[in-house]
Amino acid sequence: MTLRDYAIRYGFIVLLFGLIAYFAIAADGFVSPQSAVFIFQSVAITGVLALGVTATLVVGGFDLSIGSVATSAMMAAAYVMVVLEQNALVAVVVCLLIGAIVGLINGWLIVYMRVPDLLATLGMMFLLVGLQRIPTEGRSIATGMTMPDGSVANGKFSDAFLALGRHRFDFFIPNLIPVSVVVLLVLAVLIWFFLEYTRFGRMMYAVGSNERAAELAGAPVKAYKIWAYVISGVFASIGGILLAARLGRGDIASGNNLLLDAVAAALIGYAVLGAAKPNAFGTAVGALFVGILLQGLTMMNAPYYTQDFVKGVVLVVALVFTFALSGRGRR
Amino acid sequence: MVGNAVFRAEGLRKSFGHNEVLDGVSLELHAGEVTVLMGANGAGKSTLVKIISGVYERGDGTMSLAGQAFAPNTPAEAIRAGVVTVHQNINDGVVADLDVATNLTLDRLSGSGASFLFNPARVRRQAKAVADRMRLAIDLKARVSDLSLADRQMVAIARALAHQPKVLILDEPTSSLSSAEADRLFALIDRLREQGVAILYISHRMSDIRRLADRIVSMRDGIISGVFDKKPLDYEGAVNAMLGRKIHLDHIVVRNSAKAILTIEGLRIAQGARPISLTLGDGEVVAITGLVGVGKTALAETLFGVRKPLAGTMMLNGKPYAPETTGEAIAAGVFLVAKDRGENGIVSGFNIQENISLPFHKRMSRLSVLRRGLERSTARRQIEELGIVCRSEKDEMSELSGGNQQKVMVARWMAQDAGLFILDEPFQGVDISARRDIAAKLRASAKGRATLLFVTELDEALETADRILVMSEQTIVGEHRNADVDLDRLLAEVAGGPLHSAA
Numbered sequence: 001m002t003l004r005d006y007a008i009r010y011g012f013i014v015l016l017f018g019l020i021a022y023f024a025i026a027a028d029g030f031v032s033p034q035s036a037v038f039i040f041q042s043v044a045i046t047g048v049l050a051l052g053v054t055a056t057l058v059v060g061g062f063d064l065s066i067g068s069v070a071t072s073a074m075m076a077a078a079y080v081m082v083v084l085e086q087n088a089l090v091a092v093v094v095c096l097l098i099g100a101i102v103g104l105i106n107g108w109l110i111v112y113m114r115v116p117d118l119l120a121t122l123g124m125m126f127l128l129v130g131l132q133r134i135p136t137e138g139r140s141i142a143t144g145m146t147m148p149d150g151s152v153a154n155g156k157f158s159d160a161f162l163a164l165g166r167h168r169f170d171f172f173i174p175n176l177i178p179v180s181v182v183v184l185l186v187l188a189v190l191i192w193f194f195l196e197y198t199r200f201g202r203m204m205y206a207v208g209s210n211e212r213a214a215e216l217a218g219a220p221v222k223a224y225k226i227w228a229y230v231i232s233g234v235f236a237s238i239g240g241i242l243l244a245a246r247l248g249r250g251d252i253a254s255g256n257n258l259l260l261d262a263v264a265a266a267l268i269g270y271a272v273l274g275a276a277k278p279n280a281f282g283t284a285v286g287a288l289f290v291g292i293l294l295q296g297l298t299m300m301n302a303p304y305y306t307q308d309f310v311k312g313v314v315l316v317v318a319l320v321f322t323f324a325l326s327g328r329g330r331r
Numbered sequence: 332m333v334g335n336a337v338f339r340a341e342g343l344r345k346s347f348g349h350n351e352v353l354d355g356v357s358l359e360l361h362a363g364e365v366t367v368l369m370g371a372n373g374a375g376k377s378t379l380v381k382i383i384s385g386v387y388e389r390g391d392g393t394m395s396l397a398g399q400a401f402a403p404n405t406p407a408e409a410i411r412a413g414v415v416t417v418h419q420n421i422n423d424g425v426v427a428d429l430d431v432a433t434n435l436t437l438d439r440l441s442g443s444g445a446s447f448l449f450n451p452a453r454v455r456r457q458a459k460a461v462a463d464r465m466r467l468a469i470d471l472k473a474r475v476s477d478l479s480l481a482d483r484q485m486v487a488i489a490r491a492l493a494h495q496p497k498v499l500i501l502d503e504p505t506s507s508l509s510s511a512e513a514d515r516l517f518a519l520i521d522r523l524r525e526q527g528v529a530i531l532y533i534s535h536r537m538s539d540i541r542r543l544a545d546r547i548v549s550m551r552d553g554i555i556s557g558v559f560d561k562k563p564l565d566y567e568g569a570v571n572a573m574l575g576r577k578i579h580l581d582h583i584v585v586r587n588s589a590k591a592i593l594t595i596e597g598l599r600i601a602q603g604a605r606p607i608s609l610t611l612g613d614g615e616v617v618a619i620t621g622l623v624g625v626g627k628t629a630l631a632e633t634l635f636g637v638r639k640p641l642a643g644t645m646m647l648n649g650k651p652y653a654p655e656t657t658g659e660a661i662a663a664g665v666f667l668v669a670k671d672r673g674e675n676g677i678v679s680g681f682n683i684q685e686n687i688s689l690p691f692h693k694r695m696s697r698l699s700v701l702r703r704g705l706e707r708s709t710a711r712r713q714i715e716e717l718g719i720v721c722r723s724e725k726d727e728m729s730e731l732s733g734g735n736q737q738k739v740m741v742a743r744w745m746a747q748d749a750g751l752f753i754l755d756e757p758f759q760g761v762d763i764s765a766r767r768d769i770a771a772k773l774r775a776s777a778k779g780r781a782t783l784l785f786v787t788e789l790d791e792a793l794e795t796a797d798r799i800l801v802m803s804e805q806t807i808v809g810e811h812r813n814a815d816v817d818l819d820r821l822l823a824e825v826a827g828g829p830l831h832s833a834a
Contacts, residue, residue, distance in 0.1 A: 198699045199692035206689060209680035216637070216669050216676070217690040217743075218658040277680060 009274040011321060016289055023296035030299055033173055037181065043291035044180035045070070045239045045246075049262035050269075050283045051191050052235025056117070057266055057278035058195060059228040060208035061110065064121040066236040067259030068128035069102050073240025075132040077161070078141035078250025085155035092161070092241055099237025100230055102128065107226030125259075133252065141250030157248050165245025180242045184284075187235065192280035204228060205277070264315045265290060271321035290314065337362045337529040338383075338401075338414070338498050343392035345378055352378045354553040355392070360498055360529040365520065365543045368533045369573045370550035371623070371787050376533055379550070380500055383531075384416040385409035397497060410438075413497035417488050417504060424487030427476040432458035434475055435490050465489045465519070481512030488519065499523065500531045505539055506624065517542055535623045537803075537827040541566065549573040567819070570622075570826040574789045583774065585797045585814040588612025592781035593634075593652075593751050598643030600629045604805030606643055611751065611781035616774055618784040618792035621802035621825060627785040628670060629805065631755045634783075635667040636660035648750060661690055664750030668740050668757055670785075676740045677728050684710035684724040687743045694747065713742035718768055734765025741769055748779065755785045770795040789821070803827045 023030040049066045056063040073095040080091040102124060109120040137148045143156040168175040169182065195201035206214040207224050215221045243255060268289060269275070269282025293314060294307055302310075336359035345353040352375050360366050370376045381387040383394070385403030394401045396412055403409035406416070417424055425434050433440075435458040440449070458471050467489050469482055478486070484504060491499065501520075505513045520530060520543060534540055540547065547564055549557040549572035557572030559565050590613040597606040604626070611617055621627055632638045634645070636654030645652045647663055654660040660667070669675035678686055688695055688706045695705050710724040717738045721731060728736055741757065754773070758766045773782055773795060786792050792799045793813065801809035801824040809824035811817065 197701060199696045199701050200699065202685070202692060202701060205680060206678045209678045210676075212675050213669075213678050213689070216635075216657055216667065218656075218661040220656065220658060 005274075008321065012268075012271045012285075012289075012318065013273070016285065016292070019289075019292060019296065023292070023299070027296055027299040030296060033176060035295065035299075037176055037178065039288070039291045039295045040181040040184070041178050042295065043265075043287045044178070044184040045242050046258055046261040046265060046290075047184045047284060047287035048187055048239040048242065049236050049258055050265035050287050051187055051280060052232040052239075053262055054266045054269065054278045054280055054283045055191065055195075055204070055228045055231040055235075058201075058204045058208050059225050060211065061117040061225060061228060062121065063106065063229060063232040063236075064118060064259065064263075065102060065106060065124040065128060066232060066239075066262055067255060068125045068132075069099055069233055069236035070240035070243060070258050071255040072102075072128045072132040073098055073237040074244040074247070074255065075135075075141065075250045075252070077241060077244040078157070079135055081157050081161065082141050082143055082145070082155040082250070083135075083147065083153045088158040088161035088164075091158075091244075095237045095241050095244075096234060099233040099235070099240075101233070102237075103230035103233025104226065106233065107229035110229070111222045111225050136250075138252065140252045143249075157245075162245055162248055165242060165248070180246070183238065183242060187238070188280060188284045191231075191235075192284075195280050200224075200227075208278075261290065261311070262287075264311055267315060268318040271318040276322050286318070336360060338394070338396050340383070340394045341392055343379065343382060343394070344390040345375075345382060345387065346390055352553055353382070353390070356550070356553070356555055357392075358548065358555065360531055361546075362497070362529050363524055363527045364545040365524055365530045365532050366546045366548060367540050367544040368531060368548050368550065369535070369540070369569055371573060374550040374573070375553040376550055377502070380416060380502055380531075380533065383409070383414060383498075384500060385414075410491075410494055410496075413494070414500070415491040415494055415496035415498070416500040417484075417491050417502065419503045419506060421480055421484050421487060424490070425475045425483050427474075429475060430471065431462075431469055431473050431475060431478070431486055432471040434486050435461045435471070435493065437490060438493070461489055461493045465492060466522070479512070481508050481515060484508065484512075484516065485519070488516075492523070496528065498529045498531065500533075502533045503535070504532075505534065505536060513539070537566065537570075537622070540569075551575050567822045567826050571822050574787075574822075574825070583794070583797075583813065585812060586614060586616075586777075587797070588615040588781075592648060593783075594646040596644045596646075598630075598633070598645065599641040600626055600633050600638075601805040602641070607807050609800065609807060611783060613781060614778045615798065616777050616782040616784065616796050617798045617800060618786055618796035619800045619802050619807070620786055620789060620792045623787060625802045626805035627787075627802055628755055630802070631667060631669075631753050631783075631785050634660075634751070634753055635665060664748070664780075666690070666744040666747075666749045666752050668744050668752075668754040670756035670759060672736055672740050672759075676743075677736060679728060682725050682727055683714070683719070683721060683731075683739055686728060686739055687713055687724075687746055689743060691747055709746050713746055716745070717742045717772055732762070732765075733760045734762045737761045738765060738769060741772070745772075745776065751781045751783065753783045753785075756787065757784065758786065758788070758791050766791070789825075801825055 029035060049070060053063050053066055076098055077091040077095050080086045080094050106121055106124055109115045110117050139145065143153065145153050147153055164179050167179050169177045171177045195204065203214060203219050204224055206217070207219065207221050211221055239258065244250065247254060265287035266278060266283045268286030269279055270277060272282035272285045275282050290311055293310060297310060338360040340356065340358045343353050343356040356379055368376055378387065382389045385406045385408055396414065401412060403412060426437065432455045436454050439457065455471060462469070462471060467485055469478070469485065475483055475486060504516060508516065523530060532543060544564055546558065546560040547569040548555060549569050551573055556575070557569060559569050591610050592613050593611040595607060595609050597608060599606045607630070619627060629638065633640050636657050636659055647665065652663060654663065654665070678689060684706055687710045692701060695702055707724060714721065714724060719735050719738045719742065721735065728739065731739065737757065744752065757769060784795060796813050799811045799813055799816065800807050801821060803824060804827065809821065811821055
């Protein structure tokens with residue numbers, strides 16, 4: 001291996017450890033279990049979304065609707081519990097159904113209606129952003145709110161549901177690991193195993209690399225593509241459940257950054273270990289990288305408005321790693 | 332005969348890397364004559380055209396036009412000098428979103444002397460002049476995207492002719508036209524011939540060639556392998572010169588088969604085509620040959636479940652066989668090595684091992700988890716079997732030579748036992764030693780299955796097959812046992828000869 005190969009393969013990991021080392025020295029209290037958990041928690045929701053969008057990237061597609069699926073799921077959860085006064089289980093099931101249905105529609109639009117993936121999911125994004133505001137005429141959902149017909153919504157978020165966002169497991173230190181972090185880790189391992197080790201994951205990569213060859217090797221290409229969007233939709237709705245549980249209300253203004261942060265994490269993942277392709281491990285590392293960077297900067301008192309700029313720089317550098325340095329970017 | 336040539340090329344050479352594509356080509360074109368250029372894929376036709384039209388720089392040799400040296404550096408220079416090319420892809424010649432008038436005058440919108448402002452009235456006036464000269468009966472205000480393919484082609488040609496060229500090159504102009512549309516094109520070509528334009532016409536369609544040719548030039552492996560200008564033209568000789576007949580070197584021991592594997596009855600693969608009936612036997616290697624575009628790939632894809640036949644039945648091992656998908660075909664034991672491996676075969680993101688296992692993931696996994704050990708040992712065995720030159724089964728496909736890439740494609744499908752093994756142009760872009768290896772492997776392993784090859788090159792059929800079938804116009808027109816082949820009859824069948832003249 002040449003130096004260049006090493007740079008492509010380990011460059012990003014080295015950068016990650018360099019970053020941690022720098023913050024450890026420069027920012028007081030950066031190296032502590034609490035700080036680590038905080039970072040995990042801050043990336044948990046975007047991380048889940050990023051893992052979902054990775055599935056669509058693997059089949060050569062893209063899903064711009066994940067952010068709005070997540071906020072729609074959040075609004076739906078709030079509506080189910082606060083307005084319809086149902087329990088946590090119903091809320092979770094409704095959210096997952098929304099994710100799966102949106103994924104199916106996205107896949108159908110792209111595979112059967114031949115709408116280009118970016119446009120189909122962009123359209124779906126607008127549709128959902130609008131749709132989630134209709135039931136409450138544009139208002140956020142919280143216990144005691146007045147409904148359009150003048151009645152008062154008396155339901156409330158059940159404790160079981162709120163626990164998804166607020167409960168912390170003991171891990172050496174009491175009350176250390178939040179549920180959302182556990183969800184992220186479980187989903188990351190699941191999707192990583194699915195993509196790397198099962199025949200379905202392998203064929204999804206084949207579809208993304210050469211659709212025609214995959215079809216001539218007997219793969220039902222259309223089904224694979226639709227499933228990828230269903231995975232993406234379901235993961236996004238799980239992100240939405242976690243978001244609702246953390247906020248404890250259906251907040252119309254939250255979740256604006258979810259899409260861009262998740263996409264950035266997945267694309268940064270291309271550069272991890274020189275994969276030059278979408279991959280679950282890289283996506284998780286990408287999400288972590290952004291989380292560490294932002295947490296470190298916050299602890300060093302960098303102003304909040306520099307955050308997006310920093311994320312953008314990281315993304316651009318990662319893309320250069322992927323496409324310019326490694327030959328696999330070109331075909 | 333016309334005496335002096337308008338266009339003359341001497342000793343043209345061109346190579347890409349080590350690959351010599353043109354090896355000293357000399358060509359003359361005469362005013363008022365249609366010269367047909369024939370050649371199989373990879374013979375160097377398009378390279379020659381691209382040199383003449385200024386797309387490629389020539390490696391060596393000289394060209395002259397009307398007695399003056401002709402050395403275009405860009406397509407625009409060639410057009411200005413009077414050599415105009417209409418390329419195969421019709422939509423490359425027109426801008427679909429603009430109207431006919433603007434398309435006809437497109438070349439005047441740029442270049443020196445073009446005015447800064449776009450004057451619709453002037454454009455329409457100029458366009459009308461061009462259209463009248465060509466006797467073009469198309470609404471000048473129509474958008475090109477609303478026109479039929481034939482009309483678009485007329486517009487592209489009219490636009491090319493607005494330059495009043497001395498030489499017009501038409502690259503497979505009828506490949507996407509219906510026969511009625513083609514007739515209109517031929518009438519136009521006749522008029523141009525009368526006006527004294529020298530025309531170079533590239534085509535595989537024998538019916539076009541019979542209709543138009545004054546001379547035929549055959550190309551093979553980067554050289555001119557035959558020039559035919561004595562009337563009546565020797566069409567079979569031209570096909571022969573194009574396909575070559577280097578009388579096969581190692582005679583193969585021809586086998587006969589007793590047990591039928593695949594039986595096809597009355598299969599129709601295109602509108603208006605005559606039905607196909609054939610039987611493929613156990614242990615037999617059968618080659619189907621024919622020119623480009625006669626339906627070889629369509630037949631291969633029909634057998635593999637990619638497309639559905641219009642009529643007819645298929646029986647595989649005595650059971651009805653009508654695959655709806657490629658997956659069903661594979662499950663029934665019908666495997667296809669598709670042509671054009673870069674497009675249809677290689678997954679470039681995968682290494683050798685992953686490319687080989689691609690169709691058989693299900694058989695290679697336990698509870699849907701891929702068994703990587705089995706995958707690796709299968710790949711190693713196949714690399715050994717076919718003599719694939721590589722460092723290991725983890726090599727990227729892009730590191731392999733063309734011949735070795737093709738071996739991986741064949742190895743992919745030989746990893747499991749097939750009932751019917753189909754290979755579409757398996758020797759395309761493959762060097763001679765890899766070709767020998769693959770052919771030998773196919774023959775050695777033929778027992779227990781039927782093997783069906785689709786090849787354009789006659790040599791390849793003669794080298795590998797027990798039986799040779801000839802395809803023409805979407806159907807089978809001839810059958811030969813590869814022991815006592817009547818080459819003259821075979822060539823006549825390939826050329827769509829006396830059996831039935833121009834369709």
